[in-house]
Amino acid sequence: MKVGRWYWVILFAEIAGCSGKVALRYRPRRDAVHHYVLTLRSSREDAPIVAAVARTDHVWTIYYTQFGRAGSEVSIQIDSAPDLSPMNGATISAFLDGAGQLQRTEPDTFPGLTHDMVLRLRAIAAAMAPSFPQEPVEPGDGWTVTTPAPLEVVELSGQDSSNLQLHATLNALQKSVHDQIADVGIDGQLPAVETSVPTSLGVLAARSSGTITGRYRFSLPRSVMVFQELSMRLSLVTAHPMVGRDTLLSRVVTQTTIRLQ
Numbered sequence: 001m002k003v004g005r006w007y008w009v010i011l012f013a014e015i016a017g018c019s020g021k022v023a024l025r026y027r028p029r030r031d032a033v034h035h036y037v038l039t040l041r042s043s044r045e046d047a048p049i050v051a052a053v054a055r056t057d058h059v060w061t062i063y064y065t066q067f068g069r070a071g072s073e074v075s076i077q078i079d080s081a082p083d084l085s086p087m088n089g090a091t092i093s094a095f096l097d098g099a100g101q102l103q104r105t106e107p108d109t110f111p112g113l114t115h116d117m118v119l120r121l122r123a124i125a126a127a128m129a130p131s132f133p134q135e136p137v138e139p140g141d142g143w144t145v146t147t148p149a150p151l152e153v154v155e156l157s158g159q160d161s162s163n164l165q166l167h168a169t170l171n172a173l174q175k176s177v178h179d180q181i182a183d184v185g186i187d188g189q190l191p192a193v194e195t196s197v198p199t200s201l202g203v204l205a206a207r208s209s210g211t212i213t214g215r216y217r218f219s220l221p222r223s224v225m226v227f228q229e230l231s232m233r234l235s236l237v238t239a240h241p242m243v244g245r246d247t248l249l250s251r252v253v254t255q256t257t258i259r260l261q
Contacts, residue, residue, distance in 0.1 A: 021136035022173060024182055026100030026129075027223045032068035034224050035079075035261040037061065038124065042152070042254045049199040050249050060084060066128060066224075072096045076125050087117050092125045100130035100218075101146065119151045127258055128225055130184070130218045131168065142169045145186065150232055152252045153190060153208070164188065166212060179219055181226065186214045190234060197249055201242055206249055210234035228258040 040060045048054070063080040073095050081087040090110060095103045105125045110118050126148050133143035145168045153164075166188035174181040190210040197206045214230035236250040 021138045021141075023136045024100075024130070024132035024170075024220065025098055026072060026096055026132065027098075028068050028072055028074060028096075029223060030068050030070060032066075032222075032224070034066045035063070036066065036225075037063050037259050037261055038127075039257045040254065041256075042252065044253075045251045047199075047247070047249050049201055049243070050197065058083075062087070062124070064124065069093070072098065074125075074128055076121075076128070078121070078124075084117060084120070086113055087121065090117075090121055092121050094125035094128055096129050099132045099134055102126050102129040102131070102148075116151055116155070119154065123148060123151065127228055127256075130182070130216065130225065132182075133168075137170050139170050139172050142167055144168070149190075150212075150254070152232065152234055152254055153210070164190065164212070171215065178221075180221055182218045182220055184216050184218065186212065186216070186230065188212050190232075195236075197236060197238070199249070201240075204238045204240045204243070204249070206236050206238040208234060208236050210252075224260065225258065226260045228256075230256045 038061070042058045043055065045055050046053070060081070060083045062078060062084065065077045065079055067075040067077065069075055073093055075091060075093045077091045078087045078089060090113060093106045095105070097103055102125075105122050110121065113121070131145040131147070137143070145166045146163045147166060149162055149164050166186055169185045171183040171185050174183060188211070190208070190212065192207055192209045195206055195208060196203050210233050212230065212232045214228070216228040217226045218224070219226050232252070232254045234252045235248060238247050238249055239245045240247070
């Protein structure tokens with residue numbers, strides 16, 4: 001039985017190799033240290049009945065270090081977050097499986113940090129997960145990625161921090177003498193969520209919807225995220241008779257970029 005089992009494993013690997021497909025796997029190096037810079041740009045537009053200020057813009061820059069740990073654990077330490085200084089020194093661990101899918105983060109509580117900062121910290125940890133498919137793939141193949149809902153979705157729509165299902169596509173496998181980079185595209189629709197919004201006219205029923213697009217570049221031999229960018233567009237619309245159908249209440253646009261230094 002063992003001989004037969006290994007025969008099929010070897011045969012499957014040979015078929016995958018002949019077809020040009022590659023098994024993308026997450027194999028973190030223990031004690032590896034990587035330094036990153038994250039830039040988050042966010043703009044929000046509100047209707048006059050929602051806020052006195054029509055548009056607000058924010059830019060956050062966060063420097064952090066990723067440490068390899070035993071198994072498939074990585075630890076994230078915030079080195080400097082000038083715009084979110086209470087996060088400085090905060091550390092969070094992310095646990096991933098062999099396909100780079102995020103399993104959980106620890107710890108659950110962070111004394112001294114507000115809820116939104118905790119969500120940002122978890123989002124940084126989740127960004128380290130490449131989320132590869134179980135089966136071998138070649139450029140053009142796609143699979144499903146599970147990722148936590150962005151903080152802005154939680155704040156604007158009122159939904160909890162549940163996971164989103166996005167679509168990933170292997171754009172290219174870029175090989176060099178010392179490296180092999182998987183270039184992966186990401187896109188998906190944010191689920192439509194029924195919510196309510198306080199306005200100068202009272203609390204109005206509304207619906208949120210949006211899109212997420214982006215890409216990431218992951219080094220397979222080094223098992224490290226090299227670059228990642230993610231853009232999100234989220235709108236909040238009401239159909240209340242007092243203001244008319246499909247009236248835009250709020251729109252949020254964010255762009256997050258992560259670079260290996």
